[in-house]
Amino acid sequence: MIKLQYITIAFTIAILLFVFIITSSDAKTAIDQLGRHVTVPENPERIVSLAPSITEIVFALDQGYRLKGVTTYSDFPSEADKLPKVGSYVQLDLEKIVALKPDLCIAIKDGNPIAVARRLESLKIPVYAVNPRNLETVMQTVQEIGGLLNVEEKADKLVQSMNHRIQKVKSLVAKTAYRPRVFFQIGVSPIVSVGTHTFSHELIVLAGGKNVAQGPIAYPRYSIEQVLALSPEVIIITSMARAAVFKQIKDEWNRWPNMPAVRNHRIFVEDSNLFDRPTPRLVDGLELMVRLIHPELFEGTQ
């Protein structure tokens, strides 16, 4: 009888060890951008992305097949739009996330409610949080997500090409000392612009413009009078869609022909996703922005 007991105990220990080895070998500990230690699977296969920008980054690394769920406005690339939705990034549906059985959720600090992240973690779903604040941290985010998905090389290549394109813009803009006043309008009613701590501001400055709304407030509001007083030379209006409505806004500005931007026909309506989503596409936004702010630099090149 005693012998049988020993065998049972030994057997149990062996099983426990086996389980322990299995579970420990396919997990790694990563430190996310909020400085938290997160235990993530060695090779995450069922990822739920909690923001459109994260979805884009995962797709940019050709790892879209690992995504099992995305948020409502994950519309780029078009394949992302076909994936199951787990609510919008500010109002996530906890049950839908859990039902997708994710082995990793990637969250964004600015927008995702912290309460949802905590709930997911209490349900033993690892949440890796990113916090991109400018182009540099976007590239860092690309590399970190690449690391999580074991595609470091691809991520490095992507970041290199981003860096290369940014350098090209920088050297192009360096040819002129002219810095036009740019009013970047993201909201219609009320009129809202972008302060210093935004992606759009960084792009304006890199593209050789002067953001007239710069300041400590991230999304300052303006009256028409205040905008006129700033006398912007370029107005860039961004929209998610609804081009018709934004045409109206353009006509609205055209009522003030004394404004340099109106006088010189420098009011543009562009896709907001290129300027405010922390993704590799910000560089596309930058290249577009240079053409809008400094068309003279491109004269003769085409």
Next chain:
Amino acid sequence: MITAKPVLLKRLMIITFLLLMALMAVMFLGLSLGPTHSSMRTVLQTIFGTYASDAMLHTIIWQIRLPRVLLSALVGAALSVGGLVFQALLRNPLAEPYILGISGGAAIGAIIGILMGFSRFPGVSLTAFIGSIATLILILAMSSGQTILKKDALLLSGVMVNAFCAAVIMFLISMTQDSRLHNIIFWLMGDLSLGDMRQVGILAAILLPCFFLVFWLSNPMNLLLMGKELAQTMGVNIKLVTVTLLVATSFMVSATVSYCGLVGFVGLVMPHLLRLVFGPDHRVLVPACVLGGGTYMVVCDILARTLPKQGEIPAGVITAMIGAPLFIYLLKRSAK
């Protein structure tokens, strides 16, 4: 009175039992419905542990839906009892924490708490409580001066206080720039989606003693309704009872507001319905409101998350859609 006791006890037990059954039934329904479809049988088996269903369904039922259902039941119970107490004390069948602006005051306090970066408990709950007490005092001061609180005077002061609260809330929201804004807006419309067991525990610890306190004072409430003089001769300390009940109710309302935002008209719908069915005895109505209000709120929450195909409607929107027309109907009927 002595002969009435056994009858009352029997009645109380039957009513409590029936309503408890109803609450259990809708709670089960609440556990089985959601974006992930599963058959009632699997849900039953998962709840009673007879069938080792997959871990995912287990997690969804026990850790996502259960806290939510319990939270709804607690919120509905608290708001119903709140409505009942206000209707008795102010002797006005249309009184309700939301209509009187008590909820609005609590919401102002809660938003200030959130903007100051307090945690939900105790920080935000405390600022919400201060807000609700402040509006309560304001309403009582505005409508006093008359020996009997006239229905119109009270309702009008409530409407005005509510409008003022709404303006202050709008002001606070328009001043908010950061990402907390979204959270505040969703919360303000009555959001039950993020309850976890810890919150449910805290809320239960706050609310259950209040329920017992109100139940304990249900007979004095009956006597108060018959007239202050009569109540006094029956040995009721009117001031003490009134103040205790008002403070306890404000406390309950502010606790629910700080967790789930503004859920209106629950305190109107349930007490009226139950009074219609069970009569005006508060010794029966208090427990009936706890169970019936819980049932009603769980149903509203089920509607809130199953009606839309994508996402969910805030529970406060559902309760207002049901409650506001009823309020108008009651007002019209009482005017005749």
